Amino acid sequence: MKWVYRIISLAAAFVFLIPLVWMIVVSVKEEGMKVSGTVDWFTPPYSFAVYSQIIGGTKLLQWVWNSFFVAGVVTILTVLIAAMAGYAMSKIRFRFRSVMFFVILAGLLIPGEGIIIPLYQVAKDMHLLNSYQGLIFTVLASPMAVIVLKSFFDGIPNDLIESVQIDGGGTWRIFLTIMLPLTRPALASMAILTFIGSWNNFLWPFLSITNDKFFTLPMGIPTLMSQYSEDYVKPMVINTLSSIPIIILFLIFERQIIKGISLSGIKG
Amino acid sequence: MKKLRIDMQALLFLLPFLIVYVLFTIWPMIKGIEMSFYKWTLIKKLKYVGFDNFKRMFQDDQFWAAVWHSTIFVFLTTPTMIALAIGLALIANRKSRLQKLYRSAFFLPSILSVSVASYLGLFMFQPYTGFINGFLHALGILPEGKEVFWLTEPSLAWIAIAALTLWWTVGFNFILYLSAMQEIPDDMYEAASLDGATRGQMFWRITLPMLNPITRTILMLQIIASYKVFLQIYIITGGGPLDSTRPIIQYIYQTGFRKNDLGYAATMSYMLFAILLVLSIIQYVISNRKEAV
Numbered sequence: 001m002k003w004v005y006r007i008i009s010l011a012a013a014f015v016f017l018i019p020l021v022w023m024i025v026v027s028v029k030e031e032g033m034k035v036s037g038t039v040d041w042f043t044p045p046y047s048f049a050v051y052s053q054i055i056g057g058t059k060l061l062q063w064v065w066n067s068f069f070v071a072g073v074v075t076i077l078t079v080l081i082a083a084m085a086g087y088a089m090s091k092i093r094f095r096f097r098s099v100m101f102f103v104i105l106a107g108l109l110i111p112g113e114g115i116i117i118p119l120y121q122v123a124k125d126m127h128l129l130n131s132y133q134g135l136i137f138t139v140l141a142s143p144m145a146v147i148v149l150k151s152f153f154d155g156i157p158n159d160l161i162e163s164v165q166i167d168g169g170g171t172w173r174i175f176l177t178i179m180l181p182l183t184r185p186a187l188a189s190m191a192i193l194t195f196i197g198s199w200n201n202f203l204w205p206f207l208s209i210t211n212d213k214f215f216t217l218p219m220g221i222p223t224l225m226s227q228y229s230e231d232y233v234k235p236m237v238i239n240t241l242s243s244i245p246i247i248i249l250f251l252i253f254e255r256q257i258i259k260g261i262s263l264s265g266i267k268g
Numbered sequence: 269m270k271k272l273r274i275d276m277q278a279l280l281f282l283l284p285f286l287i288v289y290v291l292f293t294i295w296p297m298i299k300g301i302e303m304s305f306y307k308w309t310l311i312k313k314l315k316y317v318g319f320d321n322f323k324r325m326f327q328d329d330q331f332w333a334a335v336w337h338s339t340i341f342v343f344l345t346t347p348t349m350i351a352l353a354i355g356l357a358l359i360a361n362r363k364s365r366l367q368k369l370y371r372s373a374f375f376l377p378s379i380l381s382v383s384v385a386s387y388l389g390l391f392m393f394q395p396y397t398g399f400i401n402g403f404l405h406a407l408g409i410l411p412e413g414k415e416v417f418w419l420t421e422p423s424l425a426w427i428a429i430a431a432l433t434l435w436w437t438v439g440f441n442f443i444l445y446l447s448a449m450q451e452i453p454d455d456m457y458e459a460a461s462l463d464g465a466t467r468g469q470m471f472w473r474i475t476l477p478m479l480n481p482i483t484r485t486i487l488m489l490q491i492i493a494s495y496k497v498f499l500q501i502y503i504i505t506g507g508g509p510l511d512s513t514r515p516i517i518q519y520i521y522q523t524g525f526r527k528n529d530l531g532y533a534a535t536m537s538y539m540l541f542a543i544l545l546v547l548s549i550i551q552y553v554i555s556n557r558k559e560a561v
Contacts, residue, residue: 005359005362006364008359009359009362009364009366009370010366012355012356012359012370012373012374013366013369013370013373013374015435016373016374016376016377016435017373017376018399019377019388019392019399019435020376020377022388022392022399023388038399038402038403038405038406039406041399041402067381080284081284081285081288082285084281084282084284084285085281085282085284085285085286087281088277088278088281088282089282092274092277092278092281093274094274094275094277094278094279095271095275096275097278100282104289107289107293108548108552109544109545109548109549109552110293110297110541111492111496111540111541111544111545111548113496113517113537113540113544114300114537114538114540114541114544115293115296115297115300115537115541116537117300117303117520117524117530117533117534117537118296118297118299118300118303118534118537119292119296120524120530121296121299121303121308121530122291122292122295122296122299126291137288137291137292138288138292139292140288140292141285141288141289141292141293143289146285171277171281175281196378196379199379199381200381200382202382202383202498202499203498203499203517203521207521207525217381217383217384218381218382218383218499219383220383221381221383221384221387222383222387222503225387232391232397235387235391236391238387239384239387239388242381242383242384243380243381243384246379246380246381247376247379250376250379251372254372257375258371258375258443261440261443261444262443262444262446262447264444
């Protein structure tokens with residue numbers, strides 16, 4: 001019985017990993033290789049010639065950088081402004097707070113895909129098409145992050161805040177020295193989800209960017225692929241080059257990423 | 269005066285969020301209503317057409333076909349996604365030297381860019397040269413000289429799209445189930461095994477019921493996410509063969525940007541909006557009931 005479990009488990013791991021192994025192995029094959037059986041995929045000769053061709057001849061590395069840059073800035077800003085808003089909603093007793101809560105809560109129901117056509121028109125009116133600003137600013141509002149972070153701030157006892165106030169500390173000091181440090185796991189969780197969301201955002205860059213200087217990976221990759229549909233080596237080089245940085249990042253931060261996602265399930 | 273000062277303080281903290289929220293969420297929502305009453309091209313607003321766009325939508329067979337295709341995708345991927353996520357979590361939850369390897373392996377595809385995952389799928393499912401047919405040949409499941417044409421046969425194309433989507437996205441739900449399983453107290457299993465329960469009984473009577481709350485959440489979020497499907501299908505089948513897999517968002521995109529009709533595209537976006545809104549409200553009601561229990 002134990003062996004049955006083990007074989008099923010190994011088979012599942014094999015199925016999940018083999019496409020990635022295949023991608024990497026094919027990417028170091030020689031162009032125009034012959035494939036007549038499964039074994040051919042994995043046998044020499046190997047060559048890195050296509051790598052230098054792609055790196056030198058396309059903007060792929062620029063797009064990898066764009067994707068990291070946009071996702072990084074989006075993540076920092078989204079979490080920061082959501083934390084600020086969540087803090088105000090949780091700990092500052094201002095008037096109209098319940099109205100404000102309702103306005104933000106309603107945002108949970110608005111799907112980005114449902115407003116993307118008018119968003120295009122709005123961005124066009126504001127001259128945000130074809131720019132980093134257009135890629136970044138348009139996606140920063142995350143009502144979900146505000147509400148999740150608010151619920152974490154709610155859990156911080158008011159005594160702590162009062163002790164800072166007695167020391168003469170203002171709202172900013174409370175925010176920076178108590179609120180943010182004490183909710184670090186929640187902030188990390190939001191940051192990870194925002195990063196992955198931005199990393200995979202396709203529809204908005206696809207509609208709003210036409211200059212290939214500003215392409216991100218999800219939309220840049222298809223423009224390269226259409227030229228190389230016959231051969232397997234170039235597409236796999238493109239896939240591998242696009243994936244290596246994020247795979248390395250994942251292996252470094254695996255524990256935090258897994259924890260961040262588990263945490264989002266508890267609040268979700 | 270003190271009240272006003274507190275209000276201003278709150279406003280200061282809310283302002284950055286409110287600016288982007290109003291400009292890029294609320295305002296487009298209002299703008300979309302305006303656009304759906306106009307003939308509106310990529311260049312400019314042309315003329316007021318009243319409810320013409322809405323009338324056209326309700327009579328547009330291609331639009332309803334696209335709604336249906338997205339619905340097929342939801343039905344194909346949601347139950348399989350949940351079953352697969354639970355299965356993988358069971359594997360990774362068993363004590364074993366390879367536990368860490370399993371966890372990484374099942375999650376790794378989730379971090380790939382959507383384009384990379386889709387092109388891997390496209391190339392793997394090719395007849396003659398693709399990896400999957402080659403693998404089936406090697407195992408002897410597919411006789412030599414025969415090929416499966418995954419992407420040109422509508423029902424097979426759906427299977428290919430669903431399989432690729434499961435492989436690429438199951439990681440998130442797998443992690444949610446895994447952490448939910450680890451929350452189940454060990455004494456429940458110990459007590460059950462003292463009573464002579466088999467492993468199968470423990471799974472059906474303890475594990476599965478304990479996962480109920482997370483399953484409800486995942487179910488609704490998965491349905492909502494699946495209605496937004498676009499790029500995998502766009503890359504793998506292009507919406508074909510003969511538009512038989514084209515989802516809503518692809519049709520909206522083609523209407524707006526290929527046929528230069530933003531007004532009608534905005535109208536159809538509102539229909540998608542309405543579908544997602546109803547689902548979100550159901551999700552909200554269900555997840556609030558969960559807290560009441």
